[in-house]
Structure formats: C-alpha cells, structure tokens
Amino acid sequence: MIGSCLFALAGGVGCGNRRLQAVTLPAPTCEDPPPTPLLDQIAFGDSASESAHAFAGDGTILGMGAFGESSRRVGVGAPLIFQLSAAPNAQNYLTVKLWGGDADAAILFLYVADVRVGRFQGDLSELDLNQGEAAYPGRFIYVTYPLPPSATTGKISVPLKIDAVAGASVTAAFGQIDEPLTRPTRPIYAAYVHTDPFFVPPTAEVQGEAPATSTRRAAANYPDFAAAHRDVDTVVATMLGWQLYGDDWNTAVAAGEIPAGLLGLFARGTTTTKFANANAWRNWAVETTTRANAAGLSALGVLAMIHEAPWSTYHRNPEILTRVVQGFDSLALMQGANGAFTNPTWVGAPNRLPAVGSTTEGSGTKYVGRAFVLLAAALEAAGVLDGSVDDDDNRATASVSRRQAWADMFVRHRDFLVSASGRSSNTMYDQSQVEAFWSANEAIALLSPPRALPRDVALVTVRSAVGLGERPTGGLSVSPKGLPLEPRGTLDGGYDGRWGILTLRSICNLAQFTTEPDLKNKCRDAVRAVAQFLYPSSDGGFETLRAEGAITTGYNRNPGFVEYGGNAYAADTLGDEVALRSFRLRLDHHVPLRPPQPLDVHFTEDLVGYLQDLPVLENVATVKSHSTRLPMESGGPDFAWTDEPAGNIAISNCGDRLYGALNWRRGFTDDIADPAHVRVNNVARIHLTRDRLDRIATIVMESPFGFGRFYKATYGPYVVGMNLSSDTQYELPAVGGGASAFDLVQRRPVAGTAVVLVPPSETRILYQQRP
Template sequence: MTRYRLILGASALLGCVAGEAQAATPLIDKIVFGDAASEAAHAVDGSASEHVEAGLGLAARRLPPTGPGARFSGDLKFTLAVDPEIQNYASIRLWGGDVNDGKLTLFCEGRQVGYRHLGDVEILDIGTQAPPFAGRFTYRTFPLPLTLTKGREALDCAIRASGPYGVYTQQFETFQKPMTQPSRPVYALYVHADPFLESGDPTGQAPPLAAAPSAGPDVLDELKARVNREIDRKLAQPGPLNVLEVQFLARAAALSWTRAHANPAVARKVIESGDAFYAHFQADPKSVHVDASRTNADWDAMGPFGRALRLLQADVAPYLDAPVAGLEGAPRRREAYAAMLDAGLGYILTHRRLYTNQSMIVDLGVYWSNEGLRSLASPLARPEPAMRRFFYESMGLAPWTGSLDDAGRPTYSSSAADTGSFRSADDYRLFTKAGLSKELGFVGSYGEILDWATGIYQATASTPGGAGDPALRDQLLKMARARMAFRYPGIDAEGARTMLLEAPVGWRDPVYPGASTYVQKSGWDNTPFNVAVATRDPQLMAIARQALDDGQYYAVLRDRLKDKGQRTTIGLLDAYDEWLAVKAWPKSDVRLPMTQGQPDFVFADPEDGVVAVKNGKEVLYASLYWRANCGVNRLARFHYQTPAVDRIATIASRVDFEPSGKTCVRRATPHISAGSIPIVAYPGEEPAALEGEVLPVAKGPPEARYKDQDNPYAGRGSYYEATYGPYLIAMNAGTKPVAVALPKAAGERLDLVTRRKVAAGAGSLALAPGQTAVIYSPSRQGRR
C-alpha cells in the first residue's frame, strides 16, 4: 500500500477546511510559505527571501535579486517529503494577477528540476507577460524525476529566481537578463501522487470587467501619421533606400490615404535604390542574400524588390530601358535588375527551409523574385505555375520537396548540399489534415502564421486586393478556422474582456499568457484583420467584429505602435483600410468558439496530438504529443481552466509506437531537453535532474533523415492516452482500430466528441483510426 507522509502546518489544514466541499487531492507533502509552523516543519531557510502578504491577503515569500543588476536571487531552501516507490508530482501555487517576467527554478539534491527553455519538463515558473488569471490562483504541475525520488523519503531543495530570458543567442550574458524586480510571490508547494491537484485552498474570484480597454479609434490617426512621416523621410533621404524600404514605398503607393499614392517621387526613389542594389551586386554577388539591413536576407533574397517592381510596373516602366546610373558601360536597368533578381532566386531555390513560417517566407521570396523578372519581361523569368507550386508545398497542399539541386531536381532537404544528414520523408506535408502547422507538434504563437499564408494567397491575385488562387484560399480558410479553437476568454491588463492565444500547450511557446488574439495574432509583419479582409469570409469577418466590439483591435494597435521599428511600420500599412472594411461589415452573433455562451465542442488533431475542449464554462487544452523532439518521452501537457482555478500540468501518459531500435539519451545540459535551439551554459550550473534518461525512438519512413534532434517521427505515437481530473483523452493517431480500456466509474460518463453517454459499467470503447474520444466523468470533478 502506498504510504503518504503528510507534513502540514496549522494554517495549511485551515486552508483545506476553508475550501468548498470538494474532496482535496491526497497529499504526500505541502509547504505553505510564510506560515511559521509549515516552514518550521520543512526546515525552511528564508534568509534570501522576503515575507509578503499578497493574493487574497495570504502570506507568501518572494525572492529579490542579490544586488543591483544581479541576474539571480539567493536560494529559498527547504526539505520536501516524497514517496520513494512511485511517481511524485509537484505543484506550485501562484497568484494569477501577477505580471512578472522573471523565472523560478527548483533544485533538488544538487540538480535542476526542469529545463530553462522549451523543455518537455519546464522549470518551476516561466513568468508572466500579462495577468494570466486575474483575481484567482494558478497552479503549475510537473513530475519529479524518479532518479531523484527513488529510495528517498525526503529531498533537500531550493527555489532560485532569475531575470527574464533572451532568445536566439548562445551567450549567457545575452540570454539570462538581470532581475529588475523581485520574483513572483510563492504561496505553496505540494507533492502528490495523482497528477491532478485539487488543493482545497481558497481560490478567489474574477474581478468585475472593465467596459473596454482605454485605447480607441484615435490610434488609427496615430498610425496614419506615423506611416506618412516615414514616407516623407524616405523620399527626402539622400541616397538609396534598403530593400525593405523600397517595398514599403511600393506598398504605400497603393493606399489612397498615404503621401506615396500617385506620387512620382516613389518610382524615382525605387529606381535610384535599384541602381545602388545592382552596383553592390556587381561588387559583391552575395549581396543579394547577405544584407545586414534586414533579418534573414538569405530567406527571401531580392524578393521584396521584385514585389516593388511588380506593384509599380507602370510607374517604373519609363526608366527601365535606360542604363544603370553611375556605372561606366552599365547595362540597361531591365537586364541589370533581372540579373540581380535571378541570382537571388537561384540562391533561395537551393536553400529552402522546412518549418512552415520559414518555408512560406522563402517561397514568397521565390515567387516575388520571379514576378519581378516577369514584370521586366525578362527571358530569365520562370513560368508562373512552376513558382506557384512551391506555394502549394508551403501551404500543405502538396508534399514538401525541399531545395533544388543544380539540375533543378528536388532534394527533400533544406539545403541542396545537405542531403547527407537531412532528408524529409517523400510524403511529408507541412500542415495536418485539420489545418494546423507541424513544428513538430502544436505550436501557439509560433503557429500564428496566417499573415504569411495570407501573403501567399494575395500574391497570386492579378491585382492588389483581388481574388487569388481558389485552392490556396480554401486551404487558408481551413488553417484560420483550425486556429480559432485556440483562443480562450481572458482579462487583459486593464481589466477588460479579451480572447487569449493558447500558449501553455505549445511546443515553442516560452511566455504565458498568450497575446490577445481574435482572427490572428498581430506581430511585426501583419495586422489583426489581415486574413479576414483578404478573404472576406463571413465567419472571420464576424470574429474581427468581435475584436472591434471588445475594443481589443485598438488595444493591439496601441501596443504595436509602441515598437518604433521600421518592420512594425511596414507590417501595419494595411491596418487602416482593414479597419474600415470590418467596421462596415454587418454585425452578427458569430463568435470565437471558446467565447462564453457558445456551444460546447471538441477540436482534435491526431497529427499534432492536440485537443481543445469547451465544456460548459470549462476550457481544456491538451498536447498528448508533447515536446518529444528526439524520442518518446511519454509525457502530456494540459491547460485546464475553470471559472475559479487555472492549472497547467505536465504529466505521465501512455504513448504506443512502433520502435525503431534506436534511442535518444538526455543530455547533461539543464537548458533544453532536446532540439536544435542553441544551448546556453551558465557559470557553475547544476546538472539536469533528467540527465542520462534513455528515450526510445519511434520508427519513421526509411528514406527520411533528421539531424539536431528535431525529428517529426522520433517521439510520435500511434496512440495516446492521458487522464487529468474528470477528463480521459484517448487519441488514435495510427492506422488500426484501438480498444480503449475504460476505468471503473461511479456514474455515467459522456464522450464529449460524439456527445454519447458511456455507461458506468462500460469497460472499453472502440476507437477508429484518426478518431479521438474525450470521456468526461462528472463524478471525478473535485473541481470548483
């Protein structure tokens, strides 16, 4: 029989009594920080921390930096009871109203529990960018490594705070930022056997909603003024512009409210800049794909210039048959620009990229480079259908065939010279049948690529704003509708109603909560209404109206305008005209599916192993294929929100798969569990608690080869199953039927997918290939 050692202070016992009449999860241990009795029972050394009273007036401890400019706090030390024979779970209790982007890390027996960045088991807390759950508590749950707990009844542990993280760097100093404030208050730490924690502690309640964010339509005036100021600066700038500035002027010229519209100075500036591009190309042929003035020039090469030439085709035509200025014996601009565009096109055709947003950016560069050649009437131009086929690959309508070799043949590799260590499967598609991107499983913010997908659709239109390829439009709408399930109700920093992008179950999401998102997430290169206005789809336009009615369109633009960068100015060019289109759209009752009052539903995608559930006032997200980059880790990730409690949990799960006979061994680094993202070494860092764990590798297609431990087959299962609280999720991702064994139940259950009742005595459930069951057991609620 399992032995539970319960070490609780007096106020901890009172906390359980004060909760509503639901059965609390049996505990192995609980520390209430700030409670003298509980801290004494756990040998808490709080000398590096501060005692505070915060959420609901409850005591807690927070960790300040060790000094001005310090990256870390001191350690909050304690002992923690565990069960030596079973899988132990730990949960931390935090206040959902905190806005603090600092980190909290747990160390036990000299080892770091969880990984700093995008690990399948995360550190104790990754911080918050906005209030994730205002007025109430939130819990984060994770498995304690068996290597730490086996044979032990107690662990010597510590919690350490640090500042926020940078990204895309291998240097400690630029990755680990200093602490600018004390950590979030830590209220309690629990150890339990059931991965679902019902703490029995007071929960709080959502605050009254503000009428709307403080931002209003005046942000559109600010946006227009900013764009026109930028146009004036660029047209008055002595000397040439860079490639993105040229594209900016060309796009602005199509907008009637800008000072670039019908302005002959735009064409003159584009030609002046084009001549400078060619001179640079003559001196350095690599300049078409190596350009310090923009990010990832090797992805789109001279595509932005080709786009400008097509958009301004009639305006630049009078200049094209004159020679390039400033070069003795220079060719006509028509031939010079074509040579430059063709060189860039040749490079990116042999350097395509696999991840979906990257593939889209490269293939837009391919297409616009060729459109530039076509607008020049160059014999170097390829037939348009030959370039459009790359769009079909980037949008998941055809298998991704990779870069071309010197003979123009597909290599199924990102680089034509890289086929020895990397080759995609022959039938690998970048999107699932349900419309989600595959990187490698579900991604939240990183999967918000409707901007690039819309750009692909719009590129195939014969005139700006016109209809594009209908097959691309259909696929674009499938993608957009699949993303709609991943926005859930929240409260923004001003206390107003919003819809938040689901991030906790995303493979590449290092922030919580996700951004306010309705139709699409606004970023550097796009507007919040882009896909809705481009397609004029009634459902998407209605959701755009929802954002407008909630006041969140103005709030998003206000926050975007705080970024003074050129890329943001370019990305918001269409925001004003799109606002006019949405404002004029008739109101309807259509809302995002997770909006309160909308019908219950289940969205399931077995290819990404992800599920979204609306069940009354509850929201449940689950990633059953969870950050398994290099092997089967048998972990699932849940985000479960009721009106009173927010829970994020990583738990053990069942994953059936066909073994390859290979294994993946967890590395010593505590930075990231697997994958090709750079590893950052910390001075004197403790090793990862999971170091050395051997993960089996699932079998993939024989022709496929993957490097850097990012393998879309290595950790993938044919069947997934996990139980969390009142929900059992079974997902058949394979090709054969599966019989799901159902546990005994105290009462009738409901399959939320089919809406069919499952009898209490039912022992199994048949699941066809591609089918998902979400079994809801009200008798297992224990919820508030």
Template sequence: MDRFLILCLMSVVSFSAYSQVGLLDEIIFGNIQSEKKHNFATNATEVIKGGLNESARLLLPVKGERVEGGNITFKMKVDSEKQNYFTARFWGSDSGNSNILILFCEGKQIGYRHLGDYDMLDIANDEAPFPGRFTYTTLPLPLQMTQGKKEIELSIRSTGRIARYGNTFDQYQKVMTEPAKALYKGYTHTGKCFIPARREKQGVMPSSAVRIAPGIEVMELVKVHVNRELKKLMAKKQPDQEELWVLSYAYNEPWTIVYHDREVAEKTIEATDWYYVRYSQNPKSVYNDSWLTVGPLCLALNSFIPEVREVLDEKMENGRTRRDNWTQMCAECLNYAKTHRRQYTNQSLIVDLNLYCVNRFLSVIAPEKALPAYQTLKYLYESMGIVPWLGSETSEGPSEPLGDNYFQLSAKGLSKELGFVGGYGEILHWMLRVYEATGVCGETDSRDPLIRAQLLKVLKARSYFRYPSVDEDGNKAMVAEAVIGWRDHGKYPGTILYGEKGLDKEGDPLMTAASTLDPIAVAYAQQMLDDNQFFHVVREKMKDSSLNSTYTLLRLPGEYELIAKQPRREDKLPMSSGMPDALFADEEVGAIALKNGEEILYASLYWRANYAINYLARVHYITPEIDRIATIYEDIKFTPSGYTYKRPERTNLFFSDARHFYPEVKSAHTGEELPIAKIPEGIRYEPGWENVYAGRGEFYSLRYGKYLIGMNCTQNKDFVLNIPTAKKVVSFPAKEIVKESSVIVKPMSTVVFIIVE
C-alpha cells in the first residue's frame, strides 16, 4: 500500500492514552534483561548509572578508528502496516561532546549526516540542552523496511563531530575522542507524538536564578581588549580592507587609541594604492568568488572623503592619477557584484551591502561611472525583502531566477532560505549594517526609513523564536530556537539570544536597540540586562580574537551607555515565562511558534524539502518536564507538476553529492520517489534542481499530541481542515469551544486547535 495513503488512513492517537495505544516496544539500555530480550549486541560501550539513577549506555571512542566509535544493535517490534517511528531517550544534562549518533535500520543509515530532511538521531553541541530532565528524539522508520514485518533490526552507531565546511575527509570528519551522549531507552511506536508512560521518571525544571556576575566592570575590560587589538592593527605594515574598515569605525569612538588619528586615513589611502597594484597585476584578485569585492575598503574610504580628495589627483607609478586607477578598480568590482548576486538572504545582504559601499565611493570620485543611487538602494531593498528580489543583472536585464515576485523575506519578517532558518536566519546584524550604510555616521535621521521599518519587523518576528532556558551555569536565560532550522547543524540548545546574536562574532546584543532606539528593541535589551546575561555574553565574546568580534566589541561601550539612559520599558520577549499565550505563524516560510501556558511548540511544516514534496515536518515541543524533537509525517496538499524526484544513494550532504566520504555506508532512503510541486510559470527548472517551489505545499495539516494545526500557504484558495471527534476541541489562542467537524482555513492563514480526549 502507498505510504501516503497509509498516512491518510492512520487513526489519530489519543494524547492521554498514547502510551497504551501507540507504543509497540521498549528497550532499556544498560538493563541486561531488557537488552537480552531484544537480541542486543554491543561494541565499545559502557553501562552507567546516569540521570535520576537510571541505567544507560555510553558509546565510547575506539582507539585507532577514524570514523566510528562504539555501536549497539538490537531488534524491536514494529507494526506491519502502519508508519512506525523510533524514539530515543536522553538525559538533558548531557552534552554529547558534539559527537553524532546515527540510527540504522536493517543495516542502512536513517537520515543524512549534514542538513538532511531525515536528520541524525543526535547531533549535540557542547552544552546541556535541557538540564535535570529527559529529552526524546523521534525519527520515522522507512515504510518499505517495516511493511509485512513484526520485528526489525536497529542499530545506533557513534562518530566524531563533523566540520561542515571541511572540503577533505580529514577536515570534515573529526576523530571521536570522548563518549557520545548516553542512551537511556529506545521505543518503537506508531503515533507521531511520543508520550512516555506515567511511570517513567522525568525530573523537574531546575530553579534558575539571575546571574550574579560579571557586571559593569566588563565594559572597561572591553575597552582594554579592543585597544590592544587596535594597536596590533595599527602596527601592521599593510592592514587588509576589513582591518581598515574596523579602524575607520574606531576613528570615531572617543575612547579608542585611534580616535581622530590621521594615520588611519593615511593607512587606508596607502592600502587602496596597494589593492590597485594587485588588481592591475591580476584583476580577479579583488572580486573573483568574493562577496566583498572592495566593499569594506570603500566603507573605510567613505569615512575619510576630505583626506581622499587631497590626494585623488596625484599620480601613481603607472603615470595615471589615483582617481583614474581607483575608479577602474571600483567600477570593475561594481560590475562583478551586480552580476554575481546571491540567493540566500544572508549572502544576498552581504553582497549588496558591499556593492552599495563601492558605488557610494565611486559616486564621489567618478560620478559618471557610478550607478544611480536609486538603483543601488533598490538592490538593498531587494535583499531586505522590501521589493522583489530579481537576481543578477544580465545583458538582457535582471535574471529573475525565482520569477519577478520572489521576496527575500516573508511579509511577516522571516528570511526564506528556503524555509525557516535558525542561526543563519538571525540576520539583524547584517540588516543593521545595511541600515547604517545608508546614512552618515552618527546621524540617525540620515538613514533610510524603509530599511529601518523592515529591520524592526524582523526583530519582532524573530522574537518568537527565543525561549526560556538556563545558561551553562544554571542561570535564567533566553535561548534561540534552532532545532527546526533548515540550515542549523548541532544547535541544541541554541545560543543565548534576546535581540540579536550577541555571541556571534558578527553581531552584538545591543546593535538594533542602540541604532534605532525603538521601544520594543530597547525593551528586549533591558530584559537581557535584567537577566544579567549581557555582561556574561560580552565577556564570552572577548575570548574570540577575530576581527569581527573586535568590531562588535568596539561598538558596545557606546551602545551600552546609550541603552542605560533609556526610559524603562515593560515589554518582554513573547515566549518569556509568565507572558500571555501567543501564536506566530508564517505561511510563506511554513513555520509556527506557539506558547500555551508554560508549553512551547515550534514546527517547520515546510521542512528541508529542497527537491520535492517530502511529507515531513520538524517539531520541537518544550514542556516544563520533558523536551521532544521529532521528524514526523504530515499531510500536504499541493498542485503536482507531473514530475518526481528519486532520492539518490547519498548518506552525507542531503543537498549535494559533494563530500561523498562514506561510500561503504548505504542509505535507507535511496530510491524513494517523491512528487514535485508545480513550479510557477517563467522559472527555469529541471527535476533534481534545488528550488524554493519544488517541495513547497499549499496546505499543511499536522496532528501532534493534543495540537492540531492547519496552515494555508496559498494566496487565493480555501482548504478544509477536518477536526477529530473528541471530548472537547478548543481554538488556540482564543480558547473557544469548537463544535464543528471541520473548518475552512482561509488563504495565508493558520489555525490551531487543542484536542481534549
């Protein structure tokens, strides 16, 4: 029977009775009787008493082994007709040491090792995701492997972490040197939302306190740290363009050692000469495969226009003036940038920001060679999602690879890459730099108002994707949601995050609040200060000596001083403990965030469907007692294109056949044939190409535990959502009783119901 017909026919399992109805089998790792019952075999493991004194198994490193650490194999019961799932139980205080745990079914790998729609069983970073309580991770078992069977063989293998940008095997696959995250239990079941039996120990939410230290003294340490780094930059004979950009920013900060130091301008001019000489010898050296071209250099030069004018018409060694030489270099970089624009939002912002800076400088030294200001501002509007993104320029006009009506951001303020992105979607720092580039340094009113409005829309949309947790020392903190992110790998838990990515080397936690003084942005900054996480994050940032960190630290003393003067705001991040129920849904991205009392549910309904409709959703369900991560099947309605996509033999990068580093490992998903949704007219496409439309549904419906979600992603169609018979059904967040057996979901809208069995 076709899997998707089975999915449609599957009965919805009662939330309260799930353990009795949906559970098929359970293995207790470290329990000899339970393991023996399941034909258990092991290599390089250790039994421990772990969280709440429960037994568990650690998968250990294997000396001399380049790829794999310890592994376990066992047999479990399955339903011969229905869709089956496997859930693993972990202790939320364990970090996993960034090692990977991979589930195998009948000897074949479930999921892809990097950014697959079927994910790994566990990709943990170095922090405890859910201290003092248990977490559960659920993956679907391939239907073709369980049909007609009552029992299957499963195994869990461990490997060292992967460095996702490594190009060679040794760069990519790291040796496992410490144990992986301990495994407590494994379960097979047919329900999508795993509900542990009431007899299982779950732990309690740790009592969190406000961090006591560090405090205001950190700001003086920042100044010492930054001035030390600036001194190193000034001592360099030939700083590069990004170093000069940082020095040019420091030039206007009164507390720095380079404040109004003319030598910064002189170094910038000298460096521009050097960049030109290199360019004259190899024109591609300043732009080929670069998102920057000479953007940072021009940003620095734009800070020193009076000094630049003094020397522009002096001749260089080739007998031509600086004006002529620099104009030639900048004009070529400008042409390269406009013909090599990038699709993913963060990349698009970087390319167009640098394009804008180059053009702005070119308009000073050679206005006749510069693009009209409105044109480069339009590029920024495209990257900011204010107007449609039209792609690279060609001899026949914009390339329009995604049509003439594709926006980089959704109408509600989330970036589209292709669906919801966690870490890479935190683009406020790039948007802020775009905003500041449109004005004069220090003159807020000179900046573009449309870009400001878009920046704040994104701030407020992203605010739903910060949830309450504790930091590594057990203190209260808000952290970023990344489990449901398309481009997030090993981000569980996410970093401490209130306004923007404070721990990231490219951003700081006060940038948007200080640059706009928007009341909501200021309120989020004040919440971070109230939790005393600001100084903690800043202190951690000082451990990173990268140039980008120096830049963001350079901004902080002035930003902190400004925020400290602002009136008290009472707003808090919407998912904060004690805040009212909340629902945020973005139909263009397929993401949902809801807060129901102290429960929080995040879901990507449009989940890593790069090539075709995959019928998969990704869920992160947080309650005070337990935490669940699940990749599960859902119902999707779409207009078929008539084409299908067949999964290739691939176990590593889901989205690419590069880095085929594990040829001996076979995928459980090879050959699965998936339908491709209809691609809009006018967009060049062939089956097998990654495309934002190929896997996007029109209507998503998902029942997960007590929550029923219907999301209509179309502009002009109605869809019917059937409501199951239950003791009581209430709408969310209104909490109104629903008596109908179905509801109409209008275009670009989402409905949520709570089913009380």
C-alpha cells in the first residue's frame, strides 16, 4: 500500500483524503551514473567517423546542428547505411542521438542489413516517431533500441540502416500501412552500440539546457465566463444549422423529395437536393449518422445540456425540445431489428432487418439515452410523449404513442449493447457501450418502467466495464488502483496516454449516473492513477501539463498530448483534491476558455465534455489557492508509484522522472485475444527525463515464471521487481558488488547483500548506490 499512496503526500492528503501530518522520509544518495561503456559509435556527417564505419548515404542531407555538431537527415529514398561493432555473446543495444528541438514529422525505422526491425505500434516499435512538434527543446534525446540477437550472436559487427516513412496507419489495408516519405527527416547526430541498456552519453558530449517557460498572457478579464457562454451559443447556432430541420426541409418532405423519417438528423453541409430518391437519402442518412463511432449523435447531448443551461440563450427554448423530438423519431425509424444502428445501408422501418452493428457505436448513442434522461421532465410537461407517431413507416398499420416507440428503440438498443455483438474487447469503447446501456435502461425506466432491467442486474454490467467485475472476455478493464488499461484490460493492457485517459469521463459518468459508492471510489482512483502520468511541460514556450506518451500502449507520442486530467464530477461533486487541482492548473496556466470549434466529426462530442467542465472551472475560479499538488509537479517530494496488473511504474527520484511499462504491448499468442493466449514478451519500455537530456529505451527484461507472476527489469541504477501474483512471495536478488541500494517504494536503505522479498501484488524498486 505504501507505493500506491505515497503521491498523496505531495499535497498533504492521504489515500482516503484525510490530512496527513508532514513527515521527513529517508532519501537515497543521489549520484550521476558514469558514461556507458561503448562498443562502437558513429558521428553522422563526420567524414572520418563515417569512413571508419562503411557509411553509405547518397541523397542523405548533411548539416550542422546543435552546438555546431554534424548530422545527417534521411532523404526520400536515401537511408543511412553503416556498420558498427557488436558483442558476439551478449544482448546489444543501439542508441541514436536526436535533437529535442527538431519538429520534422516522420517515423524512423531500424534495419539490420535490409530487414526492418520492429513495426509501428508494435512491442518492438519504430525507432523514433516525430509528429511535427519539438519533444524536448534545447536538449538532446537518446533513443535506445535492442538489436536482435540473431544479428549479433557470434559476430563482432552488424550492418545497420536507418530509413523512414512519412506516417503510418493501423487501419490501412495490409501492405499499405506506411505512407511514403516526401521530405527529409529530422537530423540524426550519432549512433552508439553498447550492452548496458542504460545509456549515459560520453562526458565530452555537450548537453543543452532547458529553455525558460512562461505563463501564457491572460486575455482581458480572464477568466471571462460570460464570454465563454456567448461563444458556446455561437457554436451551437452553427451546429443547429447542420440539422435536417426547419421550413426548407419541411417543404422538401411535403413535396416528396426526401423521406419524412429523416428530419431531425444531423449532417454538416447537406442540402435538400442532395439525392434524387428516397433509398439514396435513407442509405446516406444511416452511413452519415453512424460514421466515426456514431460521434455525431452527441449533438443530441449538446441540445439537452444547452436546454438546461441557465446562462444560454437556448435555455428552456421550446424549439430545442422540438429538434430533439424529431431526432429521436428519426433514430427510432432508422434502427435495425437487432437494436444496432451501424450499417452501410438502411435496415430500418418499414422492413426492419438486423444491422451489422458496431462495438463502438455506443460512443455516440450514449448521448441519446442521456439526452432523454436530462429532458424527460420537460418532454413530459410538453405532452409530446403521448402523441401518436408512425413507428414503422407504414401507413397501413396503426400509430403508437411516442412513449412506446421510443421505449421500443431503447429496449432494442440496450439489449444489443450487452450482447456478444455489442460489448467491445477494447476498454475505452466497451465503457462507452456500457454507458450507452445504462442510459438506455434509465430512459426505459422513465418511459415504460416494467421493461427496465432491475438496478442490481444492470449494475453487474456496469461494474464489469470499470474494473469492479470481470470483463466478458476475461480480466479487468481498470486496475484495482484505478488505472484504465488499454487496449484489453489486464490481459494485454497498461497505461495509455490518450485513449486510457479519455476513459476517465466514462468511468466518472457511470459513477455519477449510478451514484454507487464503489463506482464513486473507482472514479476517484482513476483520476489519481492518471495523475501519476501528467508532467509539467511547454506548449509553444508556455507552461502546460502533458500526458506521458513514450510508454503508452497506443500511439507513441513525445511530447505527450497536452492534458490536465481530472474530471468534473470527481472535482465538483466528490470534492477530490487531485481533480480540483487539475482544474486549478488550467486556470493558473491561462488555458483559453474558448469552446471546441466545428472543425471535425468529433466537435459535438468535445462540446459535451466542455459543457461538463465549464461550470467546474467557474467554481474553481473562486478559490484562489490550493495546497494539493499533482505528483510530478515541480517542488514535490520524490516518490515511486506502481501498478502491478498494468505493469507500470512512475518514479520521481534524484532529478529523474521515470516512467516504465513491463511486458509492454505484449499482445497474445497467435493474436487470439482471450485468457488462454496471454503471454509475456520480455520487453520493457522506459522513459527517463532529466533537466538536460531525455532517454527513451526499449529494453530486454525477465519474466521467469510467465505471465502475471514476477517481472524483473534493470535500467541503470533502477532495479524493478514486480509481483503480479496474489498468492506467492518472490525474491529480488541482492545488488551485490559491494554496493547498497535504496528501496524507493518503502523508502528505506537496503544492504547490498540482502535479498529483497516482494510480497504478492506489490513491487520493489531498488535504486543502486555506488560502493
């Protein structure tokens, strides 16, 4: 428990939110490790060094970079080819030297001879991924990568090549994942071969300094929430223009130019003359509504929230209700017979057929149920629920009440969402499916109470999506400490710096909707677990927070996305101090309050999130001071945080900020994603940052007892022993060599001759001290 709770000391808050008395903890002796012994190195652009290493690089771009050092860029069709010495009977590593201020978007790959090592988003990933943003301005980045033993065993040198592509897509057809390079890459300064995975550059190499950051200049009257309210109404007005609603559309329906059942849907840039026949209109409508995980349906959530916002010009506006009603009526006709919406063509009324469906459509449909729940009282008062509607687009059959038609729609969709075709194996998408399920069942309880699932039955499904019960495919989606695990929970998942953090909203929404104490606790835990991975950074020279992106299970990104974490419900209703701090920092950093702009398909989805956050920012703005600090904020105490099921560690120690993932992106045997095919890959990913340099390393680790038991990784002075088992104590061998160590989890010194016992579900991290 010590390791999982130490971060709370930064703000004087204990694991249960109780105030703690300040204590002075033991600390290790901080030392700079000596330079790494090198087997060989090449300085690109240096003629003597290149000549000595069989360099070939016709078409590469020679240049002078930081501190006047030579470098080369990979050109279009022009890789760097060279030969370096290797150890014949050891694991060899290659480290490349890059300048952190370069922002040339490209993906570098390592080759042994002409065979590529690793793949985009694989456990042996790309050598470097630059997405067009300076990762570490003013300083060098050293990227360490394991060389395949098959390339070095019994050999004293290895032929290497560094080539590049412009980008990659995991959704492209096989063989089309790479986007060809069209411009030169970032400069590459040097490459080194060594056997110690922890790279310390030679003493003679010049290192940079962190550039100064400043607080963004605040706009006049910041924070101006009245202006933010007006801006919201402006973008909502734009969104309303996308709805198939109003006189022009009514006229087109009356003229028989479009089906009446499409009124109320949202489609940007559509005119009444887009198609010539009803079938084309219907097919277009279902494809448009359900594309991008049905994200466009979040517009209905925006309508509901803006109708209830007292500051909006749309507050309690009857037209907003009318727009929502038309949207619901159209969805009830569009829906497939199996309750799903996603399909390439129309399968709705009058001849309803099963839709293909999607395990991601809940990302949009969750806003349909939530919109009804928010507006139920207003809809009841307006008398629209008992009005008659044609629920099957067939005039030969009797009309039914809108109450029945909508209840039918929600029942069908609820049942699809919890079917084998509706649940997702992906943590983020499954939580959205379950959020849609819960909101649909709430809507049913309001429309037709006998048809709603009992609360305790529905809660079983909810708990299975947030780590309080087992997933249908096995394992937990969220770790016991609260870390969302992408992509597929404890089976193959871990920390993710994008999708995993986005799940905070679903986890806390479900806590808010259900009001269950254990779900509230999971919301708090998730906010605090994610906070471990947020670090101070720069955004165009201005101070900001970013999410760690180099060890993520999804897309690597360095620097990570600008991200403040937290959650509106956790901050405002639960009063969680870490969540409140995240909102306070947004204001302290003068993050612009402008709402999302209508630029892409996720605009309305982002606007819902903004509308959830805005009132919390208003409340936090009235509090001018806040004692709690996030774990990695400057000036806080050193700590070590571990999450065993995730295989993740976060360390602040002696000026190091270290993030790690053990058995990173381990996947499954034969790519069969089930508990019978879990595996280890003995790959650890490390991101260690100091003030003057940055290290990203993919290294070899040990899992002597297999998946979910005991993992061991050594990276320089850091030795990690992680016990994932619930029933066995393991031993972490003594440091030896006359050296001692300091246990960063228990905050105590360890004799060099001592064997460290690692209890079940705990981790020990030893920081080795020099003899």
